[in-house]
Amino acid sequence: MNTYPLTEGWSLEAAGGQPAIDLPAGLPAEVPGSVHTDLLRAGLIPDPYLDANEAKLSWMHHMDWRYQSVLQLDPADAGERVDLVFEGIDTIGTVALEGQELGRTANMHRSYRFDVREYADGKPRRLAVTLASATAYAQAQRERLGDRPSAYHPVPFNFIRKMACSFGWDWGPDLRTAGLYKPVLVHRWKVARLAQVRPLVTVDAAGTGQIEVQVDVQRSGLQEPGELELAASILGASATVRIPAHSSQATLSLAVPQAPLWWPAGYGAQPLHELQVALGEPEGTQPLDHWARRVGFRTIELDTSEDEHGTAFLLKVNGQPVFIKGANWIPDDHLLTRITRERIERRLDQALGANLNLLRVWGGGIYESEDFYTACSERGLLVWQDFLLACAAYPEEEPFTQELAAEARENVVRLMPHPSLAIWNGGNENVWGHEDWEWKQALDGRSWGGYFAHEMLREIVAELDPTRPYCDNSPYTPHRAASELHPNHPDHGTHHQWEVWNRIDYLQYRSDIPRFCSEFGFQGPPTWRTLGDWVHNSDGGPLAQSPDPSRDPVFLVHQKADDGNAKLERGLAAHLGVPADFEHWHWATQLNQARAVRYAIEHYRSWWPRTAGAIVWQLNDCWPVTSWAAVDSEERPKPLWHALRLANAPRMLSFGERDGQLHLSLVNDHAEPWASTLSLSLQGFDGKPRHSVEQRVLVPARSVQSVSIDPALCAPGQVGSEVLVATVGQEHAVHLFAPDVELSLDPAPLRGVVRELADGYEVRVSALSLALDATLLVDRVHPEASVEQGLASLPAGAEASFVVRCPPLADPQQLLSPSVLRTANDLRAVELSHRSALAGATQR
Structure with a gap:
């Protein structure tokens, strides 16, 4: 048996359509690769991620392309089979050898194998793969079968077996790629x-x-x-x-x-x-x-039993119930062939660093590479795997049913050896959309994919991989057929919480106690360095010099969410205020994103085991964009990443209400009990104590203990200048009695010193007054800088140490500059200054 890749001698040419550029004949092409990466390498198109270039490449949506090479097969031995194998073609392809058609492809998510033994005679032949426009194919299928609703109608992503987000999403560009994006191989066997x-x-x-x-x-x-x-x-x-x-x-x-x-x-x-x-x-x-x-040897069970609270959704590994601390995962680069094993490993290490234990491979992307699942298994990151159906009604007519069945069968078999793979899921928001998004009238009886979710995919998993559970969709209520419950009911199965972000304040996260929240999230812009490198204002200058950068046309190309910036500002107003200055606006929106998600996760964890998991939307980005991601496309963690690290910590304290009274939840996700002393102190922002109590606490392993708060600690004399501080060992939490916009925060609460280390610097700060959410925005001092800790809220007299990893800096004191060492206090000072200026202007 002999297998070898066909990587050399490939060229690319236009095969149909009207190119907007002059294409040379026989442009060198890389395989694996894509048309976009080949044209980028040749300098023929601008980078689609830069500024507003995405729209300049829309002509590529309507092009046909042809990859060509020379295939010369040595003569076959007696009894030898020779196969030509395409591990992944994007997407609508015709494969021909010396003008003789070998076959056609219509599915990006599966492989193809062609018997070419008759051509194994030592003669060179032209191998050609012609790729038709995915847009034209999908539109033709829609015309043939009748329209189907989707979240991004009329974009026809649901009429082709191709990465749905290739057509754009509310966090991703619309590039509609084409190419031989996985290896092409010759396989000789007997x-x-x-x-x-x-x-x-x-x-x-x-x-x-x-x-x-x-x-x-x-x-x-x-x-x-x-x-x-x-x-x-x-x-x-x-x-x-x-x-x-x-x-x-x-x-x-x-x-x-x-x-x-x-x-x-x-x-x-x-x-x-x-x-x-x-x-x-x-x-x-x-x-x-x-x-x-x-x-790896382990068992996976999914408990969906009925109880007094509704329907559970509890994952057990080796019989041990596990609270799922997860994040949704999208393709890490829209141009898939640029994703390397090293990049994946860095991203998964960031997931571990945020104390996550599961990634959900979302249904609008791809079945990830072997590198991804292998790295997850090595790190103990569970994988929730969607089948690739997302946010749309999908036709069940042929060829779609047989194509989806073929891709599902191939990928179930490919992925099932990985112990990290924990659950199969029949798609994202398709059942919810059918029930709740006015699809039924639009469908008028046409198929929509219910057969896929409720029958076909379930049967494929049961046949091929019965060791793992299957869920019909996310969100979904198990046993719904018998109970007729809403598919997104928070008390039953999985739940998506998108009212927060879209319509209501993030404090409303705590109005529900979901059994398992598999999607929720809040937006924020990428890091300052990433934004500065990739997004400039409409005249080409630095974005920060625009009069109103957040509304600049180029900035809005990198904000795909409907009414996104207005939602950001509505979310800010009641908490941090809305700064007029862009630099402060940027920090405020990032901080508000982090606070909102942390607020939700702390609530969800406090209700374990009733709530058995929280999967935030999302871990990563595929290009430079304002989005829900914790790590931006340049691999830089946003403040949200620090929020995930804190909220998902093995031991964690959080304040919340139970039965109208303030409680403290002590969350212990260790295998050992947590025995310590709880200290509660009502104090002024200056650190002067008002009232304090101590008590011994013992939190059993893998459990949560709720402690009611002495009423005397909940009655501040000055609501705007007092704080309740809880401390258990190294863990602490603060509770404020009013939002930031009503607090009398010291605008400069920290003093700091910088000490040089072998591979960076230690920044030690001490709080002269209450300092909220102290964070170092280290990308502002060096593009490679990183820091493990952020969002440290320090009562007066407390200290914190931040270790910054980066090359030597010309001026290490930059790490203490106002643009790098940030707190929420800064924003309160900015708002007060803004109010004062407005008042002065009114008086004049």
Whole structure:
């Protein structure tokens, strides 16, 4: 058996449409690659991520393209099969060899294999892949089948099996890519090959790891089929089985006593062990084919039982209930071939750094690469995997049903060896949209994808990967058919909370106690450095020099949300005020994003186990944009990332109301009890105590304890200048009795010193008065700078240390400058100054 990639000698040309540029003949192309990256490399198009260039490339939506190379296949040996394999074509392709059509493709999310043995004669032949306009194809399918509603109607992303967000989203550009975005291979083999290997990995009650290896074999068809032998081994356990001459399937079982368990992050180690499977002939000395993957021994269960609060949605790993601290994941670059393993690993390390234990691969993107799932398994990051259906009604007519079934079957089998993969989900907001977004009248009886969510995908998972749970959609109420409950009911199953952000104040996050919140979020702009590098005002100058940058036409190209900036400002007004100066506006919107999400997560965690998980929208960005992401497209954490780190900490304190009274929740997500002393102090912003109490607390492992607050601590003499501080060991929380806009905050509450370290600097600050949300915006001093800690609220007299990793700075004191060391106090001072200026202007 021999496999080799076809990476050399490819060229690209226009095959139809009206290009807006002069295209040279035979433009060199990279495979894997895309048309956009090839044209960018040649300097023929501007960077679509820069300023307003996205719209300048809309002509590419209507183009056909052709990739060409020369394929010269050495003569085939007797009995040798030769296949041409395309692991991923984006999207509507015709594959031809010397003008002879080999086949057609219509699905970005699956691979294609063509038998080319008859061409294996040593002669060079022209290999051509012609890619038709995805836009034209999708529009033609819509005209053929009748329209279907979607969140971004009339964009026809639901009429083609292509990455939905390729057509744009409320955080992403509309580029509608095309290309050979995964490897192209020649595969030469004899007799038989392993077409599918499905390892079903479980652990029984005695702790024995059980692996059932199910195999589908493809025979070459070039000789009389004979008996085959299948062997598998792992951790010293092995088994073999004979496959009869006319059979193409086999199953064997392995048992590993006292198997080392794989655990999610925060719950234990992540041991991975190589499972090897070999296919051979009974008397053969060399295997015909070999398959190897690292697997982990663990069990996954989803509890959707009914209880006094509604319908649970509780994930258990190895029988241990796990509170899911998650984030939604989108493709990390809109131009997919630029995503490297190293980039993925950096992003997943940032997820771990934010104390996350799960990523949800959202249904409008892609089935991620092997690198992604492998890195998740190595780190203990669970994966919630959507099937790729999002925010739309999808036609069930052919070819869509067979295409979706083919991609689902291929990707279930491809991904199931990874222990990180925890749950399959039938799509994003499709069932909710059908029930709640006035789709039924628009559909007028036409198909919409209900069969996919409720039947077909469930059956595929049950057949191929019964070790993992399946959920029909997100949001979705389990057992809904029997109960007729709303699919987004917070008391039943999964819930998406988008009233906050779209319509109501973030304090309303606490009006519900959802069983599992699988989407919620709040927007904020990217870091200052990213914004400055990629977004300039409409005359080309620095954005900050625009009279009103947040409303500049170029800035709005990088704000895709409907009414996005107005929502940002409405969200600010009641809490931090709306600064007129852009630099302060930028900090205020980032801080408000962080506070809103932290407020929600602390609430959700305080109700464990009634609330069993929170998956924030979203971890990452695919281009420079104002969005819900915690990490921007240049890999720089926003203040939201620090909020996630704090809110998801293994031990955490948070204030909230229970039955109309102030309570303190002590959240212990450690395997050991939390025994300590709780100190509660009502004090002035200057640190002078008003009233204090102490008590011993004992919080059992993996649990939450709620402590009622002494009424004397909830009765400040000066609402605008007193704070309640809770401390347990190294953890603390502050409770304010009014929003920032009503507080008498010291505008300069911190004093700091900078000390040089081997790989950066330590910035130590002390609070002269209450300092809220102290954060270092380190990208402003160096593009490579990072800091692990942020959003530190310090009572008077408290200290905090920030370790900054960066190359040497010419002036380290920059780290203490007002544009770098920020607090919420700054914004209160800005607002008071603004009010004073307005009052003075009125008097004049």
